[in-house]
Amino acid sequence: MDASNEGEIRCKQCRNVLFYQEQLGNHDVGQQSFSKFSGKPKDVSSLSCNSYFLEEPLEWMDLTGQTLGKLYCPSCSSKIGTFDWSGSQCSCGTWISPSIQISKSKVDREAGNILLTFHEDGGEEEEKKSETS
Numbered sequence: 001m002d003a004s005n006e007g008e009i010r011c012k013q014c015r016n017v018l019f020y021q022e023q024l025g026n027h028d029v030g031q032q033s034f035s036k037f038s039g040k041p042k043d044v045s046s047l048s049c050n051s052y053f054l055e056e057p058l059e060w061m062d063l064t065g066q067t068l069g070k071l072y073c074p075s076c077s078s079k080i081g082t083f084d085w086s087g088s089q090c091s092c093g094t095w096i097s098p099s100i101q102i103s104k105s106k107v108d109r110e111a112g113n114i115l116l117t118f119h120e121d122g123g124e125e126e127e128k129k130s131e132t133s
């Protein structure tokens with residue numbers, strides 16, 4: 001556990017804490033395994049992830065018997081993401097499998113006293129991710 005990974009991910013609608021940042025899976029940005037992003041090589045640092053990916057389903061997610069579907073806030077039932085056991089592609093190009101994907105636009109991340117808000121209209125704040133080096 002890395003202390004710098006603390007943070008609560010809350011539903012934007014009802015402020016319910018959905019999960020913690022430490023439950024998020026990490027993936028390398030821009031590791032596309034097929035050429036959706038064909039053409040000139042992209043600067044990986046310019047790629048961004050529009051979603052969070054969880055390493056494993058959470059308690060409140062009832063995914064039993066399903067292979068893909070939508071994820072809803074357990075409190076207010078607003079749609080917050082999707083899941084697909086066969087995987088899906090992050091906006092950065094990296095293929096994630098299995099995919100438990102939470103839209104950043106549907107949730108807020110609170111890290112300490114700082115509230116990071118992600119907007120749906122593309123005005124997403126650049127988030128400096130502190131990689132442990």
Ligand SMILES: [Zn+2]
Binds near residue numbers: 028029091
């Ligand atoms: Zn990504």
Ligand SMILES: [Zn+2]
Binds near residue numbers: 011012015073
């Ligand atoms: Zn909610």
